Amino acid sequence: MPDNLRIILFGAPGAGKSSLIGALAQAGQSQTAQLGGQLVDVSGGMAELKKQAYHKGLAPTQDELREYPLAVEPLAPGQGAAQTATLIDCSGQAAQAIMASHAGLPPGSPLAQALLNADSLILLVDAGAPERGVAAIGDFVKLFQHARGQRADIAGLPVYLVLSKVDTIAEPNDTYNQWVQRIEESKRRLDQRFRTLLQDQAGLPFGRVQVHLSATAVQRPALADRAAKAEPFGVAELFRESLASARSHWKHREHAAGRLSLAVAGMLALVALLGVLAATLYYLRPSPELTALENQVRRVLPASADNRMREPIEERLKELAQIQADPHFGELAPKLRDEVEQAAAEMERYQKLYKEFQAQVIDPRFVTRDEELDKIEKSLDAFALPDEYLSAWSDTRLVQRMQKWKQDVAKLRAAAKDEEAWIGQQLDEAQRLRKQGGLVVAKSLPADQSAAWFKQVQEYLDRTPRHKRTDRLPGSTSLTYDHVYRLQRVERAFKEWEAAKRGLEDLRKLAQ
Numbered sequence: 114m115p116d117n118l119r120i121i122l123f124g125a126p127g128a129g130k131s132s133l134i135g136a137l138a139q140a141g142q143s144q145t146a147q148l149g150g151q152l153v154d155v156s157g158g159m160a161e162l163k164k165q166a167y168h169k170g171l172a173p174t175q176d177e178l179r180e181y182p183l184a185v186e187p188l189a190p191g192q193g194a195a196q197t198a199t200l201i202d203c204s205g206q207a208a209q210a211i212m213a214s215h216a217g218l219p220p221g222s223p224l225a226q227a228l229l230n231a232d233s234l235i236l237l238v239d240a241g242a243p244e245r246g247v248a249a250i251g252d253f254v255k256l257f258q259h260a261r262g263q264r265a266d267i268a269g270l271p272v273y274l275v276l277s278k279v280d281t282i283a284e285p286n287d288t289y290n291q292w293v294q295r296i297e298e299s300k301r302r303l304d305q306r307f308r309t310l311l312q313d314q315a316g317l318p319f320g321r322v323q324v325h326l327s328a329t330a331v332q333r334p335a336l337a338d339r340a341a342k343a344e345p346f347g348v349a350e351l352f353r354e355s356l357a358s359a360r361s362h363w364k365h366r367e368h369a370a371g372r373l374s375l376a377v378a379g380m381l382a383l384v385a386l387l388g389v390l391a392a393t394l395y396y397l398r399p400s401p402e403l404t405a406l407e408n409q410v411r412r413v414l415p416a417s418a419d420n421r422m423r424e425p426i427e428e429r430l431k432e433l434a435q436i437q438a439d440p441h442f443g444e445l446a447p448k449l450r451d452e453v454e455q456a457a458a459e460m461e462r463y464q465k466l467y468k469e470f471q472a473q474v475i476d477p478r479f480v481t482r483d484e485e486l487d488k489i490e491k492s493l494d495a496f497a498l499p500d501e502y503l504s505a506w507s508d509t510r511l512v513q514r515m516q517k518w519k520q521d522v523a524k525l526r527a528a529a530k531d532e533e534a535w536i537g538q539q540l541d542e543a544q545r546l547r548k549q550g551g552l553v554v555a556k557s558l559p560a561d562q563s564a565a566w567f568k569q570v571q572e573y574l575d576r577t578p579r580h581k582r583t584d585r586l587p588g589s590t591s592l593t594y595d596h597v598y599r600l601q602r603v604e605r606a607f608k609e610w611e612a613a614k615r616g617l618e619d620l621r622k623l624a625q
Contacts, residue, residue, distance in 0.1 A: 118197070123208050145188060215256075236275065267365060282299060300328055574621075
């Protein structure tokens with residue numbers, strides 16, 4: 114068990130550090146159950162702070178550090194041993210200087226050294242001005258964690274972020290419950306703001322702190338349902354939790370130190386063992402020629418099948434043949450030799466199938482008839498891959514091209530059907546305009562309807578295909594509408610449309 118835990122109270126001038134120690138002395142008399150024991154003021158200094166906090170008024174702490182040793186004895190025999198600790202108060206000016214620093218904790222500063230050696234920290238933020246206080250405290254915690262991280266201190270140092278002087282946030286006519294709700298809302302906002310300030314510190318391997326949120330008041334304010342009372346709020350609970358956390362952190366640190374000693378001893382033993390292994394391997398090392406051959410094998414044989422089947426396969430096959438012809442090939446590990454032989458066989462099989470595919474299947478981009486599309490589909494369906502390579506070759510160029518050409522055939526058919534349907538609509542419209550044109554020629558329509566017909570005919574004659582030949586088909590990277598328009602069925606449809614246009618042009622001339 115630790116002989117003397119060190120708990121530091123830290124905060125800006127006027128944050129209420131000394132008042133909190135005086136309030137603890139008051140809680141030690143009236144709130145022993147909440148404190149978890151009987152408080153013993155070893156030096157008597159806490160009693161003086163209590164007198165000043167509740168009667169005389171506190172003067173700012175002038176010393177950079179001031180210590181208050183205490184003990185918490187069990188309330189009844191058999192409830193465990195007494196806990197000893199030292200509360201360390203600090204000058205608000207000294208704390209302010211550290212919080213304003215951006216160059217790290219000042220070397221040689223007693224307060225900086227005490228912070229690094231602490232078992233627990235209590236950081237105070239005045240409830241009357243929480244935004245200003247939490248920004249400064251947030252900057253300090255970043256600086257503090259960085260300093261602990263450089264020393265490779267263990268993570269998890271307990272830090273209590275305390276919203277002090279919460280009696281000052283009570284509003285007129287507040288009940289006790291309303292005041293408590295106001296405190297909880299202030300704590301929630303403080304916690305949210307503080308987490309935002311420290312969100313980039315979460316991944317620190319060393320020195321990270323464990324933040325707990327609390328709220329305290331030296332005395333209870335006058336409320337609508339309760340009179341003012343010189344009784345601390347949240348103080349006993351804060352120090353009970355802080356003592357427990359400090360004790361737990363001390364144990365964790367001692368345990369880590371023990372494990373580190375074991376790790377160092379184990380590392381030294383490992384270094385010795387590695388030395389023996391290195392000497393053994395030196396005498397058993399393979400020849401430079403064999404090592405070079407192994408390196409060549411690993412370079413020529415990529416891990417995945419799609420990488421092995423990438424162009425130029427011919428060159429890779431030549432390299433594998435050279436490896437197999439090498440005088441040291443028989444000295445390779447059996448597994449490595451098998452990999453070379455299996456890879457060579459697989460690549461030869463793949464190369465042969467790829468050439469057969471190119472000879473048997475036509476690229477859909479070069480077809481002009483539906484019969485050719487049918488032939489491509491049949492060829493693709495009939496082209497079978499070896500069962501043993503179906504999974505390994507799923508991402509190879511051959512399989513991807515087979516899948517893509519199947520999709521291209523379907524896209525060409527769908528696009529051709531869509532264009533024929535659209536051209537059919539144009540032909541229907543031409544037929545309607547021809548019927549109406551007969552009436553115009555016969556002078557059977559009023560002048561305004563005839564004029565409208567001439568306008569519609571001109572718009573029709575100016576109409577062009579709805580796609581440019583260079584436009585790509587939706588979802589395709591290789592097919593354009595030029596491939597669609599070169600299909601015989603679509604060409605025929607366009608010729609019918611052109612003929613319909615010429616017929617309308619002749620009818621328009623006749624009607625003029």
